[in-house]
Amino acid sequence: MFLGQAQETPETKKSIPEKKETAKPEIQEIKTDSVVKTDRYGLRVGLDLYKLTRGLYDKDYKGIEVVADWRLTKKYYLAAELGFEDKTTDDDRLNSTATGTYIKGGFDYNFYENWLDMENLITIGLRGGFSSFSQDLNSYKIYNPNPYWGEESSLVVNQKYNGLSAAWAEVVLGLKAEVFQNLFVGFGVQLKLLAMNNKPSGFDNLYIPGFNRTYDGSFGVGFNYTVSYFIPIYKKKTMASEIKKTEKPKK
Amino acid sequence: MKKIISIVLLFAFGFSSCEKDDICDANTPTTPRLVITFYDDIDPTTPAPVLNLKVEGEGEDTPIIFNPGAAGEAQYLANTSSIKLPLKTNEDTVTYKFTYNANSPTPGAIVVDYLTFRYTRENIYVSRACGFKMNFVLDPLEPYVHTSDGTPWMLNITVKNRNIVSENETHLDILF
Numbered sequence: 001m002f003l004g005q006a007q008e009t010p011e012t013k014k015s016i017p018e019k020k021e022t023a024k025p026e027i028q029e030i031k032t033d034s035v036v037k038t039d040r041y042g043l044r045v046g047l048d049l050y051k052l053t054r055g056l057y058d059k060d061y062k063g064i065e066v067v068a069d070w071r072l073t074k075k076y077y078l079a080a081e082l083g084f085e086d087k088t089t090d091d092d093r094l095n096s097t098a099t100g101t102y103i104k105g106g107f108d109y110n111f112y113e114n115w116l117d118m119e120n121l122i123t124i125g126l127r128g129g130f131s132s133f134s135q136d137l138n139s140y141k142i143y144n145p146n147p148y149w150g151e152e153s154s155l156v157v158n159q160k161y162n163g164l165s166a167a168w169a170e171v172v173l174g175l176k177a178e179v180f181q182n183l184f185v186g187f188g189v190q191l192k193l194l195a196m197n198n199k200p201s202g203f204d205n206l207y208i209p210g211f212n213r214t215y216d217g218s219f220g221v222g223f224n225y226t227v228s229y230f231i232p233i234y235k236k237k238t239m240a241s242e243i244k245k246t247e248k249p250k251k
Numbered sequence: 252m253k254k255i256i257s258i259v260l261l262f263a264f265g266f267s268s269c270e271k272d273d274i275c276d277a278n279t280p281t282t283p284r285l286v287i288t289f290y291d292d293i294d295p296t297t298p299a300p301v302l303n304l305k306v307e308g309e310g311e312d313t314p315i316i317f318n319p320g321a322a323g324e325a326q327y328l329a330n331t332s333s334i335k336l337p338l339k340t341n342e343d344t345v346t347y348k349f350t351y352n353a354n355s356p357t358p359g360a361i362v363v364d365y366l367t368f369r370y371t372r373e374n375i376y377v378s379r380a381c382g383f384k385m386n387f388v389l390d391p392l393e394p395y396v397h398t399s400d401g402t403p404w405m406l407n408i409t410v411k412n413r414n415i416v417s418e419n420e421t422h423l424d425i426l427f
Binding site for chain 2: 091092093094140141142143144145146147148149152155202203204206216
């Protein structure tokens with residue numbers, strides 16, 4: 001739906017008259033490749049609205065994530081995320097809080113073919129992530145499968161584990177649509193693979209900022225919903241079928 | 252386009268069902284019980300079954316259930332060569348009353364001994380689903396206190412393993 005809207009930005013309309021001027025017989029136009037496409041290059045910065053708004057309704061969560069990407073080539077974007085999270089995980093037998101910052105960096109590959117001057121993206125990307133955080137074990141229960149003497153209530157400990165860190169790799173599937181001039185709405189899912197996990201002795205990292213909840217294996221998942229603004233810095237003109245032309249001399 | 256969206260959705264929901272590690276698996280070693288093995292003084296090398304042994308925790312209304320399948324009084328009677336007793340997780344001592352030949356019609360045949368176990372406790376992290384477990388170490392100087400109402404039926408008590416970390420080994424040998 002966003003993609004449909006984005007097609008009607010003023011930018012794209014400008015190029016339509018150009019197209020009409022250059023060639024009258026339509027078939028010829030395709031052959032001569034005279035449609036000029038302008039690709040804008042620049043920096044896109046934004047915020048993860050999911051993390052930001054979650055703090056309003058989830059008292060166990062506070063978080064913020066700044067996202068940014070820089071267009072490198074026609075299809076490739078350098079991408080990074082920087083964030084902070086404070087999350088209390090309340091399991092049946094454990095209650096712990098993880099607090100820390102994280103950084104993720106990598107690239108996105110846009111495999112969506114835009115028409116004319118549209119700048120929507122459907123991307124697949126890779127990231128490396130690193131988080132530095134602390135954990136607070138607030139309370140826990142002793143698991144006793146034979147509670148002859150009665151089940152024990154939670155023990156409040158408030159044990160703090162500092163100086164923890166973790167690193168992981170991510171595969172990111174993303175979608176960004178230009179809803180207004182230079183304003184993008186995006187959605188992304190991430191599959192994560194934990195590569196390094198510096199656990200505290202006598203406890204575990206149940207939540208890693210940026211990586212999210214940990215599982216028995218080393219996999220993790222993530223999700224974001226971003227609003228970002230594109231700051232155009234320079235433009236590059238390309239012929240619509242530039243690729244075809246350049247291929248010919250190679251023969 | 253539709254294909255891509257379906258891939259994205261598959262990706263998102265495929266992993267939302269991964270939360271299988273929320274239930275503590277019964278096979279996970281958690282808080283162990285004290286394992287006692289009995290020996291008859293006729294043959295002190297091979298474990299021997301006791302006769303209708305009933306074990307009650309001090310201050311508890313019901314004895315320990317040894318036969319969950321049996322009905323009535325029979326579920327409290329052990330006729331095996333080995334029993335497992337839960338230690339208190341909130342105190343450093345626990346006292347049990349051991350009644351030998353508990354369902355005997357002749358009162359004179361019933362013998363009652365008491366054992367108080369003394370130990371230290373340690374909490375150890377297991378997993379997200381299981382939380383923590385507790386391991387015990389029997390006191391090196393006085394691991395137990397043995398008393399009896401009359402002539403004790405326990406002739407000799409030997410600590411085999413002070414560290415109670417698993418139910419797969421015997422911690423205490425009792426000769427009767």
